Amino acid sequence: MDERLKDKDSRFKRLEIKIGVLVFIAILGIAAIVALVGIKSDIFTKKFVVSFATDSGAGFIEGMPVKLSGFKIGRVKTIELSDTARVKVTLEINKKYQRWLRRGTVAKVGKEGFIGESAVDVSSGGASGELLKDNDVIIFEKARGIEDLVEQVKPVLQEVRDIIHYVNDPAGDIKQTLANVKAMSAEFRVTKAKVDGVIDETGAAIKKVNAIIETAGSQSKTALESTAKIMKNLEATTMKIEPVMDKVGKIAADAETAVKRLPVAMEKIEKTVDNVKGITEALSGETPKMKDLLGDVRDAAKDGKALVKGLRESWPGSSIAPKLKEPSLVPLDGFLPAPAMEPGKKEK
Amino acid sequence: MLFYRRFTVYAAGFVLFAVAVYGCGGNAVKKSATQTKATDAATIGADAVASGDTSRAIDKFKEAVRLDRTIDDRESELRDLISLSRAYLLEPNPDMATEYVNDAVRIALTLKNDERLSDAYATLSSACYAKGDYDAALLAINSASAIDDRLQKRSGAKLNIKGNVLIAMGRRAEAEQVCLSALSQAGKDGTLAETANAHRTLGFLSAGKSEYATAFDFYSKAYEIDKGFGYSAKVAVDLAGMGEAQFSLGKTAEAAGFFERAYTVNLNAGRAGAAIENLDRLISIYKNAGDEPNVARFTALKQKLAGKEHGNGTNVK
Numbered sequence: 001m002d003e004r005l006k007d008k009d010s011r012f013k014r015l016e017i018k019i020g021v022l023v024f025i026a027i028l029g030i031a032a033i034v035a036l037v038g039i040k041s042d043i044f045t046k047k048f049v050v051s052f053a054t055d056s057g058a059g060f061i062e063g064m065p066v067k068l069s070g071f072k073i074g075r076v077k078t079i080e081l082s083d084t085a086r087v088k089v090t091l092e093i094n095k096k097y098q099r100w101l102r103r104g105t106v107a108k109v110g111k112e113g114f115i116g117e118s119a120v121d122v123s124s125g126g127a128s129g130e131l132l133k134d135n136d137v138i139i140f141e142k143a144r145g146i147e148d149l150v151e152q153v154k155p156v157l158q159e160v161r162d163i164i165h166y167v168n169d170p171a172g173d174i175k176q177t178l179a180n181v182k183a184m185s186a187e188f189r190v191t192k193a194k195v196d197g198v199i200d201e202t203g204a205a206i207k208k209v210n211a212i213i214e215t216a217g218s219q220s221k222t223a224l225e226s227t228a229k230i231m232k233n234l235e236a237t238t239m240k241i242e243p244v245m246d247k248v249g250k251i252a253a254d255a256e257t258a259v260k261r262l263p264v265a266m267e268k269i270e271k272t273v274d275n276v277k278g279i280t281e282a283l284s285g286e287t288p289k290m291k292d293l294l295g296d297v298r299d300a301a302k303d304g305k306a307l308v309k310g311l312r313e314s315w316p317g318s319s320i321a322p323k324l325k326e327p328s329l330v331p332l333d334g335f336l337p338a339p340a341m342e343p344g345k346k347e348k
Numbered sequence: 349m350l351f352y353r354r355f356t357v358y359a360a361g362f363v364l365f366a367v368a369v370y371g372c373g374g375n376a377v378k379k380s381a382t383q384t385k386a387t388d389a390a391t392i393g394a395d396a397v398a399s400g401d402t403s404r405a406i407d408k409f410k411e412a413v414r415l416d417r418t419i420d421d422r423e424s425e426l427r428d429l430i431s432l433s434r435a436y437l438l439e440p441n442p443d444m445a446t447e448y449v450n451d452a453v454r455i456a457l458t459l460k461n462d463e464r465l466s467d468a469y470a471t472l473s474s475a476c477y478a479k480g481d482y483d484a485a486l487l488a489i490n491s492a493s494a495i496d497d498r499l500q501k502r503s504g505a506k507l508n509i510k511g512n513v514l515i516a517m518g519r520r521a522e523a524e525q526v527c528l529s530a531l532s533q534a535g536k537d538g539t540l541a542e543t544a545n546a547h548r549t550l551g552f553l554s555a556g557k558s559e560y561a562t563a564f565d566f567y568s569k570a571y572e573i574d575k576g577f578g579y580s581a582k583v584a585v586d587l588a589g590m591g592e593a594q595f596s597l598g599k600t601a602e603a604a605g606f607f608e609r610a611y612t613v614n615l616n617a618g619r620a621g622a623a624i625e626n627l628d629r630l631i632s633i634y635k636n637a638g639d640e641p642n643v644a645r646f647t648a649l650k651q652k653l654a655g656k657e658h659g660n661g662t663n664v665k
Binding site for chain 1 (some may be wrong): 354358360361364365379384387390391393394397413414418427428430431434435468470471474477478503504505506507508509511512513530541542545546550579581582585
């Protein structure tokens, strides 16, 4: 028999004890890992639940973080449809943060930055309020995202478009009014020409009458003078009407030009509105892509930061990287101004 | 074969042990991230105080306190509460300073951190002094001094505070002794700002004893240090003290010169009340000297300044 396999071989001495110790260490290690993973995942932490109801479960995910002042204090435990077809969201919050949550606590879906990772943000409620208890119901406030804003802008753009159509409509009030003004000014011109003709004819008739009267004698002189005065007045009135008529004509011409230009302007505005609408629709469509892109960038930045941090905190980085500056206490100032230090005050 | 089996078991044990250690480390790293944020906020706050941006400092210290509380870092919370209180004193808002420093006192007592307790008491004393509660101020600064004596860590700043509190209570003889100790301590510590503070207080006390030449000397020394630091409020007090001493020594023209400089410093720093006091002193000096044109000139300036002060607050820059 091989000498080494004999019981007296020194290597077999206390072999059972050695193996036992090793197995014990291994079991201890596994237990420690399980415990630490549990602690890290807050499995052993005492928790309490609060819930709120919302119209839609969109944007909520089970396990989504619940944050207070930017710090994770719990997670979304369950999302379920209630009997009233509303969505009941239950939050599981670490017991140690209960002291911050009081009556009046409001939950809302927040994002890191404009577009970022979603989390349920809770406020701490009123300072004098009672602390929240297990199974309490809190208020939920719907947060407004970019999609909501786009949706809100859409009807406004539609209204602008409707107004432009209304202005541009040939059968609409505005175009009809402008056409009426044009027709009226043309009629004024015809009327003026007629009035001029009547005046000329009256003048000729009066001259004839004058000649007859001159022959008839001086008795009719007074009547003639009156007739001449009427004629003068008529002439003066005509003179006054003339500039007014010119102005009316000019206005009508301007209105005509404006009416001609209006469709071009309308077309431009319509094009702009279409562009804006297109942009908002595109933006609305691209939002998820932008979100993904920004998420990737943020993840990359986070990874980089974590890498630098890891290097800083692990050997040999920790020995190379400069230590963070330890904040100092704001220095105490022995200078106390008035009333003691007012110069000129003397001891009584 | 046996060797390999033993090696395998040892290796497995070692790996498990390493994983357990790493798990512990993970938690520590998580805590460290918040700690870093709190440290950053406190550092920025301290820098903001140094640059005179008190409101930013207050915001940052509040943030630091909140983060300290999140990770139950009581020592840092204590430090940041004291800093926050001191920032409020600079604003000046003695009520808020008292509120926060009272929290600091409670934490320092719980943690049995005597050094910080002394700092908190000294800050509380300054806050009480600013509110005119001199008895409480004296009690607080005496508590701080008692701790410092026990720890053998005396501070010129705390002695200066005590000196000022004693002056406010009319106990000038005691104040002088304390201020001389403050001067000596500040010299030992090499804290120039506190040396200047001690000089200024001693100048004030000397003037009170009609020792004007000594008073002028003390104020001049304080001024030389303060102007180096650029503390405008202290510089203005130093100049006015020098002016007062010169006037008492019969040097009217020199006295007027110092008061005019004090007025300019106060005016440029936006301290209308102090600037008006300087003008009042100038007017009375020129009245005594029978210099009517200068009386008229400074009276007009005073009226203009008083009008602005009543019109749009104290900022008369």
